[in-house]
Amino acid sequence: MPELPEVETVRRGLAPRLVDHRIVRVLQRRKDLRVPFPGKFAERLEGRRVLGIDRRAKYLLLRLDDGNTLIAHLGMSGRMTLHDAKSASEHPFDRHDHVVLDTDEGWQVRFNDARRFGLMLLEPDAAVAGHKLFKGLGPEPLDETFDGAALAVRLRGKRTPIKAALLDQRTLVGVGNIYACEALFLAGVSPRRSAHTVQGERAERLVKAIKQVLLRSIDDGGSTLRDHVQPGGELGYFQTRFNVYDREGARCPTPGCGRLVRRVVQAGRSTFYCTRCQR
């Protein structure tokens, strides 16, 4: 579910309800996700004020007033749902609502993650940047300084297919299976092309496509958010605009192309692309 646009959408949805508010009650409904919760997790969160919510790669970072940061990752199936006090009492917990936060304003945030590939940790602010989870992460694709040249440098010498390189968070962060497929399509680059051959103008095109696809999806997530008034884990309207992802056998959307979208498996993940438009 969550690649950069989804995580960013969740961040924007949570911010108005959490930032400058106090977490007054915490319910931890199981002892571990992908990794165990830290000791006294609920006790350490209770009573804390949230100073801000940042995003790094696909991680959410909740800055707390005691000098600690709550690090959250949504894994494959993680979602955050928002309820007000009234609607919360009407909705019993789902079996995968693992963490429940109540705020001083009467909002309830539920972290739901069926597959439990997500995680929640508490670390001192100063330890976050150097944390094992963040070591080696590549640049943020939406940073202005991230351009074709920056990508090209990172791809130098990589013999792996460009699709696999884009999924590797050491190359750049935030891009997952959907947006890797979509960006490669927009850029007209074959997912099977060896990564080190993506240089110069081709790298420039690919970076433009990555930014475009991420920004458009954030916009669409935002409109979903406005309509549903909750940061769902579900995809926003962008999913109705996939050009190739999950469209095996459909016509390539390029006018006049007519080729059928093809599915192949790379690095254990499905790749969707047009063999004619992507070289």
Added chain:
DNA sequence: ACGCCCACCTGGAGGC
């Protein structure tokens, strides 16, 4: 160091 494969876990979809 690199590139590939798998495991982690649950649920939904589709075939029979």
Added chain:
DNA sequence: TGCCTCCAGGTGGGCG
């Protein structure tokens, strides 16, 4: 209806 297989938006560890 039920059972089986395959597939899913991520990540990190282990292997050659």
